[in-house]
Amino acid sequence: MPVTSAPAPPRVLHVTQPVDGGVARVVADLVRGQLAAGMHVSVACPASGSLPRLLASTGCEVLEWEASRSPGKGVIQEGRRLAGVVARTRPDLIHAHSAKAGLITRLVVRGRVPTVFQPHAWSFEAVRGVPARMALNWERLGARWASRLVCVSRAEQRTGRSRGIEAEWRLVPNGVDLERFHPAAPPDTEPHGSGDGPLVVCVGRLCRQKGQDLLVRAWKDVLRELPRARLVLVGDGPEAERLKAAAPRTVSFAGPVDDPVPWYRAADLVVMPSRWEGMALAPLEAMACGSPVLVTDVAGARESLPPPLARACVVPPEDTAALARALVRLLRDTEGLGALGRAAYRHVHAHHDVRRTAAAVAEVYGELLGPATTADREPITT
Structure with missing residues (x-):
């Protein structure tokens, strides 16, 4: 009787800048869920900020990727550094988070590896005038190199569509870890505030x-x-x-x-x-x-x-x-x-249970990960 080997777990590379605030917590929650599901997960991010600390106890491979928060003259060097990370890790799928990582990842990979981009709010809403027009033009261009574009709200998705961004959209609302975030006592009985004022x-x-x-x-x-x-x-x-x-x-x-x-x-x-x-x-x-x-x-x-x-x-x-x-x-x-x-x-x-969010992201990955392995794909060179 022939013996067939089980398929290797997918290799997922998350790329993120920023490394603080809500984006960091979303990435950390996804990583924990994906590791528990048996995926091989790496994260490329700057060494500063809260995210490396959040990931320290997960067993996730954290790869230092030096990058600033905003676009500028450093983009070329940041792209070269990320290309080196991708060449070493040879991921089956890349998940880029927020505007800066989305910019660099898509410029480097250009669709040669299945790429999920999650803006976590649109970059062109953060600026005005010429910078806003440049950011919007980039998002319109960069969408061609995103296999899936994940939005956390219908409003975020509507904004992208209304501004001419054409993509394979998926809606995945944010979730939270309900084992960590819960009242100290049942919500029907827990008192709020104190005699010092609201x-x-x-x-x-x-x-x-x-x-x-x-x-x-x-x-x-x-x-x-x-x-x-x-x-x-x-x-x-x-x-x-x-x-x-x-x-x-x-x-x-x-x-x-x-x-x-x-x-x-x-x-x-x-x-x-x-x-x-x-x-x-x-x-x-x-x-x-x-x-x-x-x-x-x-x-x-x-x-x-x-x-x-x-x-x-x-x-x-x-x-x-x-x-x-x-x-x-x-x-x-x-x-x-x-x-x-x-x-x-x-x-x-x-x-908004984070397990629901993780399952929805896993479905997006499942749409993109077929029988091909990284060995079948064109390598990303520096």
Whole structure:
């Protein structure tokens, strides 16, 4: 009786820059799920940031790839370095995350290896004028070298299509690890806040995208109505010093933390005043911990919320007056906040389990990985 060998597990190479914030957590969660499924997984990324630490205990092969966050003169050298990584690892599939890694990966590989590109929010939304037009033109061109383009929200996908990006689209909403992100007690019984006044928490990189400057401006109006209210900004980033200089005394800066869960659990309300997103991860994490969230109406926001929060907890982006009014309204309604937190908890458990996300990404990989192996493919040379 002939003996047939089992097919080798696929070799997947994730390429990412940035290495902090939501993108890092998405990549780390995918890697853990794929390793558990028996895939051979490597990650090419800069050595700085939180991602290498998140991957340290997984057994994943982490390959240092020096790259800055923004495009510039370094693109050629960064491409050469990535070509060397690809030539050494000979992956069956490459999954590139965010604009910079998507740019370099597609320029280097040009479709010779099945390539999944996941923008995690469009690069052309982050800039204006000539840089925005250049970024859009690149995304239109680069789409030809993406075997699949994965969006985390319908809104992100609609934006890409409406701007002339033609691709094989797949929708894979973000998910969170429900074993890590959960209330300290059942959401029906866990108390929120303290006698010191309501606590609002914002978790995210301190940068223009996340809109903490808008929140600090709005907070001055909140204090006129609720002088005992407290705000904590959790995270670090290029806007940290400017924010500290502009913030009232009741705003605290927790800095970067390895585990945001205690902050989510302590908050009466978690706020994410972003200027643009694909689907922000922090609101999902907060809701998994039983905390209600207030978000701006950017891509993925309404899709990530249950109906009660979509009606009551969404404000226009960059509208500090609307943000302040919503904060005051929500913080004054303690019972209402508790009900919103319970609805948020149920919604995330039903729709945003990271295992669901990992399974959807695995389906995308399955569409691309046929019987051919890396030995059958044209090598990527430096």
